[in-house]
Amino acid sequence: MASGTSRDVLGSGFRVLGRAIREQPRIFAVAVTGSVLFGLMVIASAYVIGGVVGKVVVPAIARGSVAGGTLALAAAALFGISLLRVVGIFGRRLGAGYMQYRLQAAYRRRVTRRYLELPLAWHHRNATGTLLSNANSDVEAAWYPIAPLPFAVGTLVMLVGAVVSLFLTDWALALVGLAVFPALFALNVVYSRRMAPRQARAQRLRAEVSGIAHESFDGALVVKTMGREAQETDRFAARAGELRDALIAVGKLRGVFDPMLETLPSLGTLAVLVVGAVRLQQGAINVTELVSVAFLFTVLAFPVRAIGWVLAELPRSVAGWDRVRRVLDATGEMPYGTRTLDPATPTPATLAFHDVHFGYEPAEAHLPGTEVLGEVSFTVPAGRTVALVGPTGAGKSTIASLAVRLVDPRAGTVTVDGVDVRELTAASLASTVALVAQVPFVFDDTVRANISLDRPGIGDDEVWAALRLAEADGFVAALPDGLDTMVGERGTSLSGGQRQRLTLARALAGRPRLLVLDDATSAVDPRVEAAILAGLRAPAGRTSADPEHRSPTPDHGGGAPASILVVAYRRATIALADEVIYLEHGRVLARGTHAELLATVPGYADLVTAYEQAEQEREQQHSYDEVTPLTSGLEIEVDR
Ligand SMILES: Nc1ncnc2c1ncn2[C@@H]1O[C@H](COP(=O)(O)OP(=O)(O)OP(=O)(O)O)[C@@H](O)[C@H]1O
Ligand SMILES: [Mg+2]
Numbered sequence: 001m002a003s004g005t006s007r008d009v010l011g012s013g014f015r016v017l018g019r020a021i022r023e024q025p026r027i028f029a030v031a032v033t034g035s036v037l038f039g040l041m042v043i044a045s046a047y048v049i050g051g052v053v054g055k056v057v058v059p060a061i062a063r064g065s066v067a068g069g070t071l072a073l074a075a076a077a078l079f080g081i082s083l084l085r086v087v088g089i090f091g092r093r094l095g096a097g098y099m100q101y102r103l104q105a106a107y108r109r110r111v112t113r114r115y116l117e118l119p120l121a122w123h124h125r126n127a128t129g130t131l132l133s134n135a136n137s138d139v140e141a142a143w144y145p146i147a148p149l150p151f152a153v154g155t156l157v158m159l160v161g162a163v164v165s166l167f168l169t170d171w172a173l174a175l176v177g178l179a180v181f182p183a184l185f186a187l188n189v190v191y192s193r194r195m196a197p198r199q200a201r202a203q204r205l206r207a208e209v210s211g212i213a214h215e216s217f218d219g220a221l222v223v224k225t226m227g228r229e230a231q232e233t234d235r236f237a238a239r240a241g242e243l244r245d246a247l248i249a250v251g252k253l254r255g256v257f258d259p260m261l262e263t264l265p266s267l268g269t270l271a272v273l274v275v276g277a278v279r280l281q282q283g284a285i286n287v288t289e290l291v292s293v294a295f296l297f298t299v300l301a302f303p304v305r306a307i308g309w310v311l312a313e314l315p316r317s318v319a320g321w322d323r324v325r326r327v328l329d330a331t332g333e334m335p336y337g338t339r340t341l342d343p344a345t346p347t348p349a350t351l352a353f354h355d356v357h358f359g360y361e362p363a364e365a366h367l368p369g370t371e372v373l374g375e376v377s378f379t380v381p382a383g384r385t386v387a388l389v390g391p392t393g394a395g396k397s398t399i400a401s402l403a404v405r406l407v408d409p410r411a412g413t414v415t416v417d418g419v420d421v422r423e424l425t426a427a428s429l430a431s432t433v434a435l436v437a438q439v440p441f442v443f444d445d446t447v448r449a450n451i452s453l454d455r456p457g458i459g460d461d462e463v464w465a466a467l468r469l470a471e472a473d474g475f476v477a478a479l480p481d482g483l484d485t486m487v488g489e490r491g492t493s494l495s496g497g498q499r500q501r502l503t504l505a506r507a508l509a510g511r512p513r514l515l516v517l518d519d520a521t522s523a524v525d526p527r528v529e530a531a532i533l534a535g536l537r538a539p540a541g542r543t544s545a546d547p548e549h550r551s552p553t554p555d556h557g558g559g560a561p562a563s564i565l566v567v568a569y570r571r572a573t574i575a576l577a578d579e580v581i582y583l584e585h586g587r588v589l590a591r592g593t594h595a596e597l598l599a600t601v602p603g604y605a606d607l608v609t610a611y612e613q614a615e616q617e618r619e620q621q622h623s624y625d626e627v628t629p630l631t632s633g634l635e636i637e638v639d640r
Contacts, residue, residue, distance in 0.1 A: 035154025
């Protein structure tokens with residue numbers, strides 16, 4: 001690939017520029033027209049100045065008097081030229097700015113949209129910091145050369161114009177131009193080739209620095225409680241130091257090449273004066289022509305740098321573009337189907353796993369992926385509640401992800417109402433099933449926005465109904481601004497249990513026909529958890545198993561009754577389920593009612609008893625941070 005090596009960085013860079021021009025052809029045309037106008041006016045100004053010197057100044061020195069008419073004409077011409085130059089600069093600057101920022105905005109949108117399309121597996125492989133830097137500094141880098149590009153294109157036209165006018169003036173002076181201009185171009189090319197690996201390295205380090213910073217801020221709690229501030233700072237400082245060195249290397253190269261690029265046109269002017277003096281003596285040219293050409297070389301020095309700016313930014317642009325393209329070209333998004341599943345009256349849906357096998361993609365492609373789930377088959381009948389029980393790492397969250405199609409199985413099928421979830425449209429899937437994830441995510445927004453997510457048909461009444469079902473209406477009503485209360489980034493102003501209940505209410509507000517609860521009420525106290533679950537159960541499936549439940553009734557208005565797949569730990573919760581599926585090492589070991597499993601499956605009894613003990617210990621100690629080893633050799637985190 002072109003990114004690292006300097007060999008074909010120019011080729012790749014020109015392809016990136018070509019893409020930019022194809023995307024914004026009209027704005028580019030405006031900017032280049034402005035730039036060409038500017039260039040032609042620069043040449044014209046050189047000839048007018050030459051004319052003034054040859055026709056006004058020199059005769060004036062000889063005669064002792066100024067030709068007023070000619071001088072006025074020259075002044076008017078210069079004024080006109082300056083005006084056109086201003087127009088040219090305006091068009092060029094405006095066009096270049098528009099083009100650069102429009103491309104940046106368009107690609108930021110494309111990159112972020114792509115992030116949301118790509119599957120979870122892709123996100124697991126890519127650090128958040130890198131994604132931030134792809135959408136920010138990489139997009140910026142990719143379109144950086146767009147700013148000087150119209151100037152450079154105009155300058156190329158100007159150089160051709162200059163060489164032509166040199167030939168029209170005198171072949172010897174033209175030869176000087178032919179020596180200097182290509183030399184300038186060659187020097188720029190060498191510069192850009194040398195720059196390529198340095199810029200690529202700097203761009204990669206920018207991403208790494210932002211990645212480390214993001215991770216340590218994100219993990220501020222761990223960093224602080226574990227006393228890792230110094231180590232984290234060191235880790236960051238080391239990478240920031242590398243970035244500094246990389247940028248200094250870029251600066252050093254600039255320091256070497258910039259003066260050379262600056263000096264070359266001055267040497268050209270010197271050569272013109274020497275050669276021109278000889279040609280003047282030979283009578284081949286007159287003073288007007290000599291001054292015009294010498295002045296031309298002087299005024300060309302600056303615009304020619306624009307070509308250097310583009311070439312010098314190309315390596316960085318290619319590096320940024322490669323990183324952006326890696327996101328845009330990433331494959332593995334899960335295409336949605338075309339079938340819909342929206343019955344006239346919302347009734348609970350049936351979920352079924354048929355001989356499902358699944359494994360996460362290995363972190364590196366060459367490593368073998370291990371199977372996380374094998375031969376998993378079960379059904380959640382319409383309106384029923386099925387509990388998923390198993391030791392940590394057994395694959396419960398993985399099953400939850402498969403049920404809502406965050407991931408697709410390697411083999412086997414997951415169906416909702418008999419339809420493979422892969423055949424469903426995104427909208428139908430989203431309106432049918434809802435997952436409340438193990439780790440609740442809350443947006444930095446109001447309570448209302450967090451629950452409705454701007455979905456149609458979810459007004460305040462629906463929000464309150466959902467909050468009631470999630471047993472969250474009480475605490476929300478007590479918040480200072482009620483539904484309008486801002487919850488802070490990731491819901492920092494809420495307790496863990498409050499956050500969980502908000503995410504539960506969010507799922508319920510969409511009136512899903514199948515609810516997947518992945519340990520979604522672990523931070524809620526057991527009484528409330530049982531009440532929530534009992535309230536969610538469809539009337540048909542409701543038993544009077546929960547004496548404590550605070551009489552939520554269907555006319556809560558919250559949602560249609562749903563089928564429920566619930567990852568559960570507490571005995572009281574598990575007991576509410578119509579069926580329990582016991583999972584170990586990604587396999588279904590047993591299924592039946594809670595009582596049946598307790599009686600027949602030793603591992604299950606051990607696990608449930610251990611959970612219960614842990615829960616009791618937790619209540620006794622009011623401690624949320626210990627890990628209890630179990631007799632069965634399993635480990636359970638008590639801080640659920
Ligand atoms: N993104 C991932 N990439 C690779 N392996 C993963 C990933 N997520 C989970 N695993 C592995 O898959 C297995 C099942 O994980 P899963 O999260 O489904 O367990 P779980 O039953 O939900 O556990 P817990 O009770 O701790 O939530 C584990 O061995 C885990 O290490
Ligand atoms: Mg889990």
